Structure formats: C-alpha cells, structure tokens
Amino acid sequence: MxxxxxxxxxxxxxxxxxxxxxxxxxxxxxxxxxxxxxxxxxxxxxxxxxxxxxxxxxxxxxxxxxxxxxxxxxxxxxxxxxxxxxxIATPALLAAKRVVFVCTQNSARSQLAAAIWSRRSHVPAVSAGTQPAERVHPRALKIARRHGLDPVDWHTSNLGDVVRRDDLLIAVCDNAYEHLPSEQRPRLHWSIPDPAPMDTDAAFESAYTEIADRIDRLAPALSPEATDSTRSTP
Incomplete structure (x- = not known):
C-alpha cells in the first residue's frame, strides 16, 4: 500500500x-x-x-x-x-523502565533488536532467549557490522536470568511469544520470520529491516519523560 x-x-x-x-x-x-x-x-x-x-x-x-x-x-x-x-494516528503507549527483546535462541533477531533500540531510544534494552543457543549466529554478526552496530560483546542469555518484574517484554518470534511466562506483563509481540532456516544474508537483512521499522514506530512512544514517571511506582 x-x-x-x-x-x-x-x-x-x-x-x-x-x-x-x-x-x-x-x-x-x-x-x-x-x-x-x-x-x-x-x-x-x-x-x-x-x-x-x-x-x-x-x-x-x-x-x-x-x-x-x-x-x-x-x-x-x-x-x-x-x-x-x-x-492513522499512533495512540499513547505504555511506559517502561527497560525493554527486553526475546526470541527462542537469542542468536539473531533479539540481539539485533536490542542493538537497534539502543540507537533509537534512551530507554535501556537487553536481549534474551527462551532456549538460548551457545553463540550468536554468524550472519547476525555480519549484518550488525554492515549497519554500523558493534557486536563484540554480544552473548546469549536465558530469559529467566535477565527479566525483571517491571520490564517490557517484546517477543520478536512466534515460538518465544507462545512460551513467555503467563504472569509477565507488560508484553508485546512482533511476528518476525526466523532468518536462520534460509541462512542467507538477504533473509537476515530482511529481518533487520522489519525490526528497525517497528522500533522506529514504537521508540518515540516510550519517551524518557514517560519512563521517568514510572520510577516512583513501587
């Protein structure tokens, strides 16, 4: 359209x-x-x-x-x-102290999302996986460098070791979303196709582009002012 x-x-x-x-x-x-x-x-x-x-x-x-x-x-x-x-007009969205991007293996989409978010927003972001892999996918590292991101410190993490009660969880894959803890709120879901099965630069580039587009829409709605207002909330 x-x-x-x-x-x-x-x-x-x-x-x-x-x-x-x-x-x-x-x-x-x-x-x-x-x-x-x-x-x-x-x-x-x-x-x-x-x-x-x-x-x-x-x-x-x-x-x-x-x-x-x-x-x-x-x-x-x-x-x-x-x-x-x-x-359409974007409605006001929830505030968050921190964003956690989640995918199954924490080896590509969630890593890219956290890095892109950190460029677009003052709200801190990390990534994690529901079943983390041993390492970040090499093509994710390649695409990150292509876009000027520095993946030198990237490593995979388990969601249970990372998440806090007041985090905003954003699941960037269907599997992860369907296995999130039911009590975890707030949460969002971005249904972004897994580039790993195709294992091509084009597939990973497509995932990067969609993630970046979605972050560009959401990041302005989570302003520093909104985040600051949550700090006094128990």
Missing amino acids: NTERLTLAERARIHAALGDPARLAIVDTLVAGDAAPGELGAALDLPTNLVAHHLKVLEDAGLVLRTRSEGDRRRTYVRLRPDALTA
Missing part, C-alpha cells in the same frame, strides 16, 4: 473501516504488536463472531493481514500493514 498513490475510493474505504469504534480499537492495539484473533477479542471484550467480522473489513481495506505462526501452525496472527500506519 502506497498512501501517496491511493485512489479516492481506496482512501474512502480506509476511513470507512476506521469509522467503527471496535475496528479503531483493533488497529490501536495492533500499532504496538501483533495479536491472534482470540487475543484481540479478550483484550477488547469482543465475541468471536464480531472479531472475525471486523478483521474482514480491515483486511478488505488493506489495513491488516494475517500470518501463520512459525511455532504452533494452528495459530494465526494479525498485523498492521506497515504503510497503513501513515493513515
């Missing part, structure tokens, strides 16, 4: 889709991260049939798309189309 080339009819369809309060609430929820239809229903207190109807309208308008989980193939996740964000 290129909003500079949308026809009047396409623009009208987007505005009509966002004219319903429930659909606008779904879009607001998906600005921060991806979600399964059932999760949207639970978060917004909507029955299954209404969630399905509203998602169909949003899909027809080109605002959202569905992807199948790389973990549990029976699950699907809904995500915003990146270009569609130019047509």
